Amino acid sequence: PPVAHNQRIDVAANFDDGPTPVPPQLRPYDAVGRIQNAGRTRSGSGFLIGPCTVLTAYHVLFPPGEKASRKTEFTFALGHGGSREFDLVLKAKPIFWGNFSYLEDTPTEDFAVLHVPSCPGRMFPPVALVAMSLDDIEKAGGRLRNAGYPMGHSMGRVWGDDDCTAGGAHPLAPQLFAINCDVTPGMSGGPVLAQIEGKLLAVAIISSVVSDTGLDGAFSTVTGSATTDIQRYNMALPVASFLARLAMMGLVGQ
DSSP states (O other): OOOTTSTTOOOOSSOOSOOEEEOTTSTTGGGEEEEEETTOSOEEEEEEEETTEEEEOHHHHSOTTSOOOSOEEEEEOOOSSOSSSSOEEEEEEEEEEOOOOSSSOOGGGOOEEEEOTTOGGGTSOOOOBOOOOHHHHHHTTSEEEEEEOOTTOOTTSEEEEEEEEEEEEOSSOTTSEEEOOOOOTTOTTOEEEEEETTEEEEEEEEOOOOOSSOSTTTTOOOOTTOSSGGGGOEEEEEGGGTHHHHHHTTOTTO
């Protein structure tokens, strides 16, 4: 049954069998790519918000206890039968990010923007961002989708959950959405999409799960091993938290 920490939250405490593959040539999934930092085995997800601009989560670029990588790649699994799983590997550079801290309560700062000099958004149309409240999402039908590149499961495809819901504020981080989209490690930074007037728009990004047991595991997107109901909520950072700053910096649609 749903966990009633907040009467507005109506998300299941258990999950389906995990995300399923989505043909990346379908819009807007063709704008979603994998982010890989040089010399690291872990990866995350991100998506084009302009011809040369990618949005992701802060903790994807700057994992706890690790130095910032000077070399970052934004890669697409085109799924067109190429000889490599990731057919298009592009250089990317972090240029703007939130004031996120692993030691302080700053969940709305878990975002970062990369510049991709080759501007793949000229080939793959960027995803439009929209600042929506939970009430706005509910009025639009309340159904969400997510997308990303789960580690070890990409198989040349974008993966996601095409039918999930948003509840109320996360019980441990009320600034964030609680969602029941299937999320596994590697999908952080990917978009959470809502269908508005026939178009899929990004209303949030996949962020993290807050643990009630301290720092260990507090910023992992995996929820299947949660030992308490409260940890089973996935967190989505609403675009409304940082869209004005991106616009002020000229990073939307660029």
